[in-house]
Amino acid sequence: MTPVPKSIWRNPIHFLAFGLGSGAAPFAPGTFGTLAAIPFYWMLSFLSLPTYLLVVLVAMIVGIYLCGRTSRDLGVHDHSGIVWDEFVGYWLTMAAVPFSWQAALWGFAIFRVFDVIKPWPIRTVDRRVAGGFGIMFDDVLAGVYAWSTMHLWFWLH
Template identity: 85%
Template sequence: MNRAPASIWRNPIHFLAFGLGSGAAPFAPGTFGTLAAIPFFWLLSWLPLSLYLLVVLVATAVGIWLCGRTSRDLGVHDHSGIVWDEFVGYWITMAAVPFSWEAALWGFIAFRVFDVIKPWPIRTIDRRVAGGFGIMLDDIVAGIYAWSIIHLWLWLY
């Protein structure tokens, strides 16, 4: 069971790292974090692709700092409630995908599968790369893998 520290409700950095509180879910915080990213994808999907990618790039850079700082403050590397990385990983998954609820669902499933199973090199990154960069990087790679699957699906259908 996930136990979220009280600081996430008082500290805006922790609140963001915990995905606006979605990472405080009592179980499966990564799944809840990814679900919380879907409405933001809907909003981002209205942007031109270049601006969408810029937002994801900025969210990644900010996420490295947010996740690293929150991890240090909590004294736990990659606390399960830190889900900003799931937000960014999902948004990477959905880059250049026209919004539909079906696409949002398939993207959710694809991203969660890669994030949970952690095929090579995701598991290695998760275990060996420290700090905020490490917290973000495994989800970035999972997002790239899921993006590939989603775009293959779009191409075939």
């Protein structure tokens, strides 16, 4: 794992990109970042669906900047501690899912599987699309896959 820069505690852009510090975890920062996104999902779940989706869209657009800027500042493409993209991917996973702790944890597990395995075209995007957009977009795609799985599961049950 790439060392965690001290700037994440001093630079608000880096702090946000590192998921409010959750990306500074000594191992599995993406997992810790996704876990840190769960309480925010609980708060977002009180919003109407259009407002929820607007917040996620804004978080994604802001995240492109946060992740790209932090990546450039650190001189590392997609530092493992940059986890704002996990926040957004998880929130996308949970769109239109009624809140329960079971659903929140199920969504966490499904999103992490897609984020780690990176089925096509996620792996291609991860390898070929650079900058903040590339950092964000592979997790958005993992979120779409996980969202589809969540809703298929709810539809079947």
